[in-house]
Amino acid sequence: MLRNLLNRFRPLSARPTRRAGQRIRNAEFWRRMVVRGGLSSRRADRYEATLRRRRLARTLGLTALAIFGAWVVIESAQALSMF
Secondary structure, rough: HHHHHHHHHHHHHOOOOOOOOOOOOHHHHHHHHHHHHHOOHHHOHHHHHHHHHHHHHHHHHHHHHHHHHHHHHHHHHHHHHHH
């Protein structure tokens, strides 16, 4: 955990950079390693899986927020109609 915190606060130039649409640098090397069984395919594709989980969590969160907002509006309208 300490190593993770230290890596977060090191200078930007020292951090490995990776963008959402960027492919693995040595894709051929990684493909060979996966085919030979050197690495499991799950580990080689871990970054993309993390992005998918984040996108899913964000979508679920926004959906829940929208449903909650609609519920508040409906309940407020019902309360105002009583008076």
